[in-house]
Amino acid sequence: MAEATQLNFEVIDVTLHTGSVIATDKETLLGGAMTGKIREVLERRGVIVFPQMNLSDEEQIAFTHTLGTFAHEAGEGNDGGDAVYPITMDETINPVAAYLKGAFYWHIDGTMSDRPIFASVMSSRALAAEGGDTEFCNTYAAWDAIPEDEKRQLESLKVKHAFWRSQIYWNPEPSHAEFQNWLSRGSNTLPLVWKHRSGRKSLVLGATALQVEGMDLTESEALLVRLRDWATEPRFVYRHKWGLGDLVVWDNTGTMHRAMPYDHNSGRLMHRTKLEGEETFA
Template sequence: MDEEVRMTASTLSRFEVTDVSPRIGCTIEADKETLLSGAKVQEIREILERRGVIVFPEINLSDEEQIAFTHTLGIFAHEEGEGNGDKDVVYPITMDETINPIASYLKGAFFWHLDGTMSDKPILASIMSAHALASEGGETEFCNTYAAWDDLPDGEKADLEKLKVVHSVWRSQLYWKPEPSYAEIKQWQGRGSNTLPLVWKHRSGRQSLVLGATAQQIEGLSFAESEALLVRLRDWATQPQFVYRHEWKLGDMVIWDNTGTMHRAMPYAMDSGRLMHRTKLEGEEAFA
């Protein structure tokens, strides 16, 4: 590359970061070449941990480009039950069962959750691109569970740090279908359960709350006491100062730190045609 071409390429590259609220979220205005080159990987990962959510407005990556971009950030996650085996593919987030045969399972996404509570090491992050939008609704909300922990009264933190919570898939599915058939509940329960700390002490030294729709019961508390505390902490963590709501435009790509945020989809018509393409990064740190 001669000097003139090099200068032109440098001039055309974009990477402009803007915070969207004081406690969570930012936008990065970038060009495809800059993202796919991997030149900004360390900066993106640092911003992701610090801000929780990154929006790349109308970047319009193809599936192949999204997969390639995911590889620049870490190890591509191949998750059990998503039907892709060891092949790198995007996963369709849709309520259209002709596109995703297990679309009904995704209805749990309308409630606050983090992904991977059935694993000891949850995914690091999700990357999602908008390919078709609902005419109304379908925004995605994110809350910063680091900031929520930081702002709790110091006198309460010591007690919360001692608690462990049983998480299960069937608990989250009951949010959208509170009266399942016996066959359905047995199928959901077949996914098992996992006991996790209520407060995640990250290797960075930071701490975050581990909550969400899979949280079934706090060990050592009655069901009523457990439910009251989990709801109170969820309400605390999802206060407006900790939340960013993303209003999607076609071509938007959003990355969120699954280890330090919860998220949920806002309601939209099941026949709206809304379609997101998602990839994920393998987890790098176990719950602790």
């Protein structure tokens, strides 16, 4: 159902649980007057699409600032200034593109940190001829739909996450040197169920999830796979087919996402900015 806030700002929910399209213009988007509404929709729906906004890098950075604190991460800065980060498989553009191959599997950004980024902002600059969609699942809605008796069994569980686990998905036989490099990126033990300061709860899963504490490996893997299947059922998922110039924002604290396969020589290019985390895993 469409919700008309003002003439140049209309919110349209595109699936039952996940994803909204906002029809607006650059002036409204960059002016910041609708920031509160955008953040409310973001928490409620997980993903917002602004079709064919065609923002410049400077405009994307300015828009990101309207939503919160701009996140500066290792390798993403520009001599300390604000910059967009290129998402591409072209190593002439992004020398560490190989690490991005983990993004083809369901994940949450920042599981190696106690306070992950709040949200990502991404715009499309070049598209693959085929493939390259992005899927998002709503981990708030997935948790809410779990039967109450099972919730009681899950709420106290903790899960060890490791960066190397996400890389094994795409490279199951790394060299020892490569594996040691992955190990250097760290591990972290997190709650399976994130109790947010808002009072809502969401599942913390994804490709970095290694093992549930107190369970043997097989039992743990069975639970993590089952919950991933549950959270990524079609009713919780929005799949975005990119148009050139689209701007997409997603709540990293209440969704998982993954890129869909495409030809890595296609020239597909996305520009990403991020917002600093505002709460710790708890």
